[in-house]
Amino acid sequence: MPDPDADIRARMRRALAEAESASRHHAKGAAAVQRRGRVSAPTLPVAVALLTAGALIAAIVAIGPHLHHTAVAVHPKPSPTAAPVASTLLPTLAATPLPASPPATAPVVVLPTPRPTPTWDPPPQTVTEPQLVYAAVGSDQTPQGTFLRLAAMDWNGAVHGYVDAGTGDCQCAGVPEQFPATYLQSPDGSRVVLSGTRMVAPDGHTVGLVPAGAKALAWDGDNQHLCRLDGPSSSQLSWVTLVTSRPVTTLPVVQDDFWWVLACSSARNRIVVARFHNPPNALMTMVELRSLEMSSGRVIHDRAITSGQYPRTSGDGTVVAVNSPGSTTFYDPDSGAVLHTLTGQVEHLSWYGNRAIVLTSQGVSELVDWRHDAVLWSLQESGIEYWSHELSDDLALKVQDTTSTPAPTPASSPSPSPPPARWKVVMVKPDGTATTHTVSG
Numbered sequence: 211m212p213d214p215d216a217d218i219r220a221r222m223r224r225a226l227a228e229a230e231s232a233s234r235h236h237a238k239g240a241a242a243v244q245r246r247g248r249v250s251a252p253t254l255p256v257a258v259a260l261l262t263a264g265a266l267i268a269a270i271v272a273i274g275p276h277l278h279h280t281a282v283a284v285h286p287k288p289s290p291t292a293a294p295v296a297s298t299l300l301p302t303l304a305a306t307p308l309p310a311s312p313p314a315t316a317p318v319v320v321l322p323t324p325r326p327t328p329t330w331d332p333p334p335q336t337v338t339e340p341q342l343v344y345a346a347v348g349s350d351q352t353p354q355g356t357f358l359r360l361a362a363m364d365w366n367g368a369v370h371g372y373v374d375a376g377t378g379d380c381q382c383a384g385v386p387e388q389f390p391a392t393y394l395q396s397p398d399g400s401r402v403v404l405s406g407t408r409m410v411a412p413d414g415h416t417v418g419l420v421p422a423g424a425k426a427l428a429w430d431g432d433n434q435h436l437c438r439l440d441g442p443s444s445s446q447l448s449w450v451t452l453v454t455s456r457p458v459t460t461l462p463v464v465q466d467d468f469w470w471v472l473a474c475s476s477a478r479n480r481i482v483v484a485r486f487h488n489p490p491n492a493l494m495t496m497v498e499l500r501s502l503e504m505s506s507g508r509v510i511h512d513r514a515i516t517s518g519q520y521p522r523t524s525g526d527g528t529v530v531a532v533n534s535p536g537s538t539t540f541y542d543p544d545s546g547a548v549l550h551t552l553t554g555q556v557e558h559l560s561w562y563g564n565r566a567i568v569l570t571s572q573g574v575s576e577l578v579d580w581r582h583d584a585v586l587w588s589l590q591e592s593g594i595e596y597w598s599h600e601l602s603d604d605l606a607l608k609v610q611d612t613t614s615t616p617a618p619t620p621a622s623s624p625s626p627s628p629p630p631a632r633w634k635v636v637m638v639k640p641d642g643t644a645t646t647h648t649v650s651g
Contacts, residue, residue, distance in 0.1 A: 330505035332476040333432045335601075340364040342399025342412055343597040344373065345608050347633055348651025358392055359651050362399065362412040365599060365606070365637055367647030371413045375404050396433040397525055397561070397600040403427065403436075409452065418452035428471040431525065431600065437474035437481050444468060447481065449504060459507025466490070467497070473527030473543075479504045482527045482543045484515075496521060499530060501543040513546035522556045524563030525598050531556040531566065538568070540580060550580050558596035560603040565640055567596060567605055575607060577638050586642030594633075603640040608633050611648055 341364065348359035358375035375393045395402040401417060403409050406424060409417045420427070420436075425444035428437045435451055443463040449456045458481065461469050466489045473482040485498035496518030501510040518532040529549065530541045538556045540549040554568040557575070568576045569592055577587040593607035611632040632650045 330479055332479065333434060335432050335477050336434065337398045337600055338400040338433065339398075340366070340368075340370075341397075341600060342370060342395075343606055343635070344393060344395045344399065344402050345595060345633060345635055345649060346375070346393075347649055348631070360393060360402070361649050361651070363635060363647070363649060365604065367635070367637070367645070367649075369649060373402060373404075373410055373412070373414045394427055394429065396429045397431055397598075398433050400433055420452065421450070421455070426469070426471045428474040430474045430476050432476055435474070435476060437471045439469055439471060447471070447483070447502070447507070449474070449476070449481075458504060459502060461485075472521055472523040472530060473525070474504075475527045476504060478527060480510070480527050480544070482523060482530065484521055484530075495519060496532060499532070499541060499543055499546070501527075510544050511546045513541065513543075522559050522566075524559045525561035525600060526563070529559060529563030531559055536571075552578070552580055552583070556580075557593060558598065558605060558607070560605050560640070561598045561600050562603050565603045565605060567593065567607060567638075569593075575609075577605065577642055579640075586640075587638055587644055589636065589644075604637065606635060606637045608635050610634070 342362045343365070344360040344362055346358050347361045360373040360375050362370045362373060364370060373393075393402050393404050394406070399412065401409055401411065403420055406427060407420050407422060409420055411417055423440040424438040426439040430436060430449070435449055437447065437458075438450055439445070439447055439461075441460075445461045445463050447458045447461060447469075449458055461483065464485065467485050467487050470484050470486060471481065472484050473480070475481075481502045481504050483500050483502065484496050485500070486494055487497045488494040496515050499513045499515055499521075501512075502508065503510055515532055517534045519535070520533050522531045522533070523529070527543065530543050531538050532541065533555050537551055537553055539551045541547065542549055552568065554570050554576075556566045557569050558567045559565070564579065564581065565586075566578050566580050568578045568580075570576060573590075573592050575589045575591060575593055576585050578585055589607075589609070591609045593609055595608040597606045598604070599606070611634045632648060635647045635649055636644055637647070638644045
């Protein structure tokens with residue numbers, strides 16, 4: 211039987227020989243053309259390579275029918291064939307305009323630019339212990355006025371020193387936080403302003419001078435700053451120390467009216483003010499309660515008051531008690547809400563406003579938990595001065611001591627003077643527990 215592989219090899223040798231012969235023949239022709247200058251030098255190798263490849267393909271085609279008995283059929287997955295890119299397609303693409311963007315169907319919403327929020331970094335609430343109260347314990351009539359002597363007493367009854375308050379109106383000393391006063395102590399008693407101008411320490415030495423022109427002052431709970439009203443018609447509200455001043459706002463000026471600072475709290479970023487109507491030859495009344503943001507002067511809430519006579523405010527400014535004939539109404543200054551109403555006159559509120567000293571129509575002083583209508587303590591006397599302990603609901607009041615007799619002045623004294631008055635300072639806890647301390651000038 212003849213060998214088929216030998217026959218295939220013979221056919222391939224003949225095909226390759228023919229391809230080689232054809233390649234040499236075309237190469238000679240290409241060389242002749244190059245010698246005549248018709249084809250550049252780089253064209254010749256290219257032509258030879260093409261001819262050689264064509265001869266090789268012809269040989270493979272010649273022997274192809276004889277390879278079927280040894281070939282392995284392979285069926286690759288069909289792949290997409292990229293369409294040839296004709297040179298005429300490029301101008302067509304360049305000339306074709308891009309489709310226009312579809313028109314917007316929804317309206318463009320422009321958000322308002324937010325207003326910057328004023329930065330507010332309140333100072334630390336510095337409270338000096340032991341806290342002190344300043345009680346007017348002595349007075350002397352002089353041609354210049356009434357001379358006052360203040361005893362700086364802590365909440366255990368110990369006297370830490372005396373301060374000469376100078377001359378002033380002693381009748382206003384009982385309500386320094388609401389009306390013009392001869393002395394105005396800081397909440398913790400570490401400082402006291404005398405006659406609205408001189409600030410002194412408990413030992414009496416001068417710390418500094420308050421800038422002149424203030425018509426109303428109220429201590430901040432940080433015991434370093436004050437809120438003050440000054441300027442035209444006392445309408446310019448500012449937050450100050452002895453050397454710095456930060457304007458807050460200008461309050462509206464109303465004929466026959468004036469504003470007063472009730473509370474000043476940098477910790478809460480609040481100032482509470484009241485407007486009083488004071489027409490000539492008529493009774494002064496409170497007509498408006500306003501809460502302000504200290505950092506911006508923005509009005510938090512504004513409430514009209516009817517039949518208001520005089521207010522009492524908690525130290526932190528969260529509760530305002532407005533006294534009217536025969537009763538008192540408690541307000542939240544930030545919302546204007548009425549919190550409670552009771553019979554009697556509130557003389558003083560605790561720092562947090564949870565306790566009140568109420569004076570009844572019979573002249574009895576009572577410690578009242580007004581939120582629950584509970585009387586926790588009473589005294590058959592009316593107070594002359596009142597204080598609240600900062601950061602607590604402790605209260606204190608001063609009454610005249612009528613039970614003890616002061617020591618007589620020696621007859622040998624070259625200049626006999628009336629015996630000094632003696633006072634009782636009563637410290638009352640929120641549960642009604644009270645301690646009494648005697649102090650004299």
